[in-house]
Amino acid sequence: MKRPNLFYHATKELSQDAFLCYVFSYFNEEYKNSYPKEYEFSNFFIKDIFKRLNINIEPKKLEMKRQHLNIDILLIVNDSIYIIIEDKIHATEGDKQIEKYKEKIFNEYKVNEENIYSLYFKTGDESYRSLENKKSYNNFIYMMREDIISIFENYNGDNIIILDYIENLKSMEEERNNFRNIDLRKEKLSWNEIVGLYNQLDKEFYPLKENGNFPKDSNGEENFFDWEYVSNPSGGFYSYFFCEGLMYEKYHFYPQIEANENYFRLVIKLNPWSKPEEFQELKKQFDLNKLYRCLEILKKYFGNSIEKPKSFRPKSATMTVGVFNDWLVLDDNGHINTKETALNINEKFKILISLKDEFKDLI
Structure with a gap:
């Protein structure tokens, strides 16, 4: 029988804040002597954070503050190093939230910004x-679930709270990665499996972009790939989109x-982009005949x-102008081959971008 897990119930960010402070x-x-495994891991964790942040001093003294200046967790190390921890589970960072916290620390403690x-x-x-956009911050790193699991796997004690935390994260990771086991000829993906697939597609498209094999838009500028949840009256969906694409003045x-x-x-997709006051008028300009003609060109x-x-x-x-019927690449078991699927989509994207002259008298 599987025993109850604290973190199946403690699902809020405040619970995770408390747990991290507990470990620290x-x-x-x-x-050191009464709880050697926990002491050893906590020191490992802090030193790992230092290593990732390129802080080249030995951490010897640690002070923690929760919700100080509205910061989830503030670590003050050796009375001189200030580490802001912005702790999230499902939410994302607010507008320049971390930069605002840094400014608060600077004003409160008069510490060198470095x-x-x-x-x-x-x-x-x-x-x-979304994560890459945060890299513009100075002295900043992010840790996602895979990173956190790899760190916590270094704990080799029997503290049930820490073990529950590790087990819960691994369970989340398994739920996402189960998309690899789904026969897509017979089954549909769950919401968690869709997210897992999109996480993996990010990893497939990233090297294409880094190696210059991800197409530029029709103006020669950088395209990007991203994903998000889209709400609508029929229940919503997860969108993985490739922009800016084939561009015209207003579409x-x-x-x-x-x-x-x-x-x-x-x-x-064919989308108008414009000032908000022009958007409704742009939509009115596109009738069924134009959409049919767009589809004819694509065919x-x-x-x-x-x-x-x-x-x-x-x-x-x-x-929506057209729907592809051959974009998924499956193996003999009906499981998605993410690498080949990404390459397939990439090639279709290149073809789409090459068609700028085809639509110029229509759009």
Whole structure:
């Protein structure tokens, strides 16, 4: 029988704050003999954070503050190093939240800015692009669930609270990664499995972008890939999208994966971009005939691999022009081959971007 796990119930960020402070508390020398495993791990954890932040001093004294200046956790090490921990589970960072905290520390303690560091600690999921956008911060690192598991696997004691935490994170990771075991010829992905797939697609597209194999947009500028949850009256879906794509003055075409527990597809979207006051008027300009003509052009280059959506919605905020039927690459067991699927989508994206002259008299 599987025993109850504290962290199946303690699911809020305040609970995780408390847990991290609990682990850091064992850093102090007084626990070295009475709780050697916890003391050893807490010191390992702090030193690992130092290593990732490139802080080249030996941590000897640790002070913790919770919710001080509205900061989740503030670590003050050796009376001179200030580490802001922004702790998240499913939420994301607010607008320049970490930079605002750094300013508060600077004003409160009059400390040299070079001694203020920040750690974005997240056990939930977040897109690669969202995380990369945070790298503009100085003295900053992030730890995601995989990183955190790899750190906590160094604990070799029998503290049930720490063991529960590790087991809960591994359970979350297994739920996400179970997409690898789904026969997509027979089954649909769950919400958690969709997120796991999108996490992996980030890892597949990243080297393509780094190696210059991810296409630039039709103006020669950088494209990007990102994913997010999209709410709608029918229950919403997770979108994995590729922008900016094939661009015109007021519209752009781009591929987008749409997935929920009922459907899983790659589509080409046509969206207006404009000032808010022009948006409604732009939507009115696009009628059914234009969408049919767009689809005809796409079929000319993609052939039978692209089909008409169930219905055209020219007045909606985003217009689906075509649906691909050959974008997924499955192995003999019906499991998705993420690398080959990413390469397949990448090639379709390149073709789409090459069609700028084809649509110039239509858009």
